Amino acid sequence: MSNGLVSGIETLVGEMTRWRHDIHAHPETAFEERRTAALVAGLLKDFGCEVHTGLAKTGVVGVLKNGDGPAVALRADMDALHVVEQTGLTYASTHLGKMHACGHDGHSAMLLGAAKYLSATRAFKGTVVFIFQPAEEGEGGARVMVEEGLFKRFPVDGVYGLHNWPGLDVGAFAVKAGPMMAxxxxxxxxxxxxxxxxxxxxxxxxxxxxxxxxxxxxxxxxxxxxxxxxxxxxxxxxxxxxxxxxxxxxxxxxxxxxxxxxxxxxxxxxxxxxxxxxxxxxxxxxxxxxxxxxxxPATINSVREAENAALAAAQVVGENNVQRAPAPSMGAEDFAYMLQDRPGCYAWLGNGPGESGCTLHNSHYDFNDAALAYGASYWVRLVENLLKA
Ligand SMILES: [Zn+2]
Ligand SMILES: [Zn+2]
Structure with missing residues (x-):
């Protein structure tokens, strides 16, 4: 396998950007992500995934099976925050008082990009479970999905999450075993x-x-x-x-x-x-x-899965651009509930300098579209490594 961005991912950047801006313009908060869920479910179906809706009300699960082999789950969050957007962007929120100020629009777009790529190329053997969860911000959508039988209905060997990180360069990742979020x-x-x-x-x-x-x-x-x-x-x-x-x-x-x-x-x-x-x-x-x-609970990565994540990131951006011992954040993340149920790893993806209010939960924040190709490539590498064809 060659290093760098996954070949052909550039052709998906335009589409991922359009999805991202569309989701950004129509932010929905906890357990009300109906439009976003419908968009995600429709696209996954178009790609050829088996689609399951209704878990934790608005959660969407896409299953892509390609022969017998291990199973891996990749998770994105879909919800927005109660923030009045002040970016002035052409695709700014059209829902007053709601805003994608944590980049979950970007997380959803990157995972959709990876789903489209993997559905078309199928250079893996096993099952990929794409999880699009509602209500990460304070309402514990991940906990509800797990309680409603997420991993019983879709058993996987490991689960992986990715969050954009302002203050980390675009084209960089940070990940380690042990606690990442408080x-x-x-x-x-x-x-x-x-x-x-x-x-x-x-x-x-x-x-x-x-x-x-x-x-x-x-x-x-x-x-x-x-x-x-x-x-x-x-x-x-x-x-x-x-x-x-x-x-x-x-x-x-x-x-x-x-x-x-x-x-x-x-x-x-x-x-x-x-x-x-x-x-x-x-x-x-x-x-x-x-x-x-x-x-x-605290978000605690397991050792082997953290190594898998760091390896996939290094294949995309080079070992020098992967921070393997980042200081954990005192912020919190409901991906912690998935990690209590399955081994897995939560990694940070560089979003560029956290300047001019471009910090998480700020009314001037915007997910950096330059990171889309890195995030989608990371997902693809991870799957192709873990589910070797
Ligand atoms: Zn947040
Ligand atoms: Zn977030």
Whole structure:
């Protein structure tokens, strides 16, 4: 097998770009990706794949079988975000308040390109399962697909995911065994005091002062209570209390997220949050409640599959353009659920400099079309390596 972009992939770049811009102009959010799913299903059928719809509501699975052999699953996500697009692009969102600000339009287009290529060339022996999942952004579409029997209906030896990565050059990949993305757990905290006149605080218990100290104290968990090598981020992202200038409220509601890579570290951080909250509240005569919702587990690549991914990437862009020990990200990814069910690997594809707001979830972000040929070539190499003809 020769190195570089897969030969003939250039002829698909125009088409992949059109699909990408079409999906970009019509963004759909969690479990409502009906138009996108119909587009994907129609194309997969045209290519000659067996198509299954309705998994996790809007999920689409395409199966391409070419003789007997192993089976591999490739996954793209289809959903957009609740962001008001500000790119001014000709193909900008026509759905107000929704935007493809995470590049899932590009992920879908690249996997469609690979499906078209592999359907036409069939230089492999075995089965490719193309997974187009809904609701990656916070709603766990991958978890729902797995729970609805994704890998029981479509058994595979491994599952692979690819995400564009601003800040990594176009034509570069980053991948490694072990954790790539953090676990994400959301929390609700309440401080219950006793409301009073703003000028007579001694007649009440001010929950705002207590909440302020709890928020500050939590920031010393990672710096003073956990091993510095145990990565944890605690962010209080919402604080709600009070309605007036001159009234001390009864309670403060706080929400936020705890991010980590290791369940034991997460549990220790969680226990410290509880103890600090209870202790500080008690000292002031207030009460404290904390609830944690497990949201996404950490995305952890298995060793052999990470090696398979790095090899395929190196065949496309050369070993020098594959970072094999990237620092993991504290962002989260629901591909983690697929990795809990099957061995597999999640890799990053260079999207170019993350400048001028071209960062994930920013209203000025746009997937880089120059990356389409690299991503599609990576998928093809991976399949042709794993399902040797
Ligand atoms: Zn995202
Ligand atoms: Zn994403």
């Amino acid at each position: 676990a994400y757990d959301s929390f609700n905290a309440t401080v219950i005091g006793h409301g009073a006149h703003g000028g007579m605080p001694h007649l009440g218990v001010d929950p705002v002062v207590v909440a302020a100290q709890v928020i500050s104290a939590w920031q010393s968990i990672s710096s003073r209570m956990l091993d510095p090598f145990d990565a944890v981020v605690i962010s209080v992202t919402q604080v709600h209390a009070g309605d007036a200038y001159n009234v001390i409220p009864d309670r403060v509601e706080m929400k936020g997220a705890l991010r980590s890579f290791d369940v034991n570290v997460r549990d220790r951080a969680w226990a410290h949050m509880e103890t600090l909250g209870q202790g500080i509240a008690m000292g002031y005569g207030a009460r404290f409640k904390l609830e944690l919702q497990e949201t996404y």
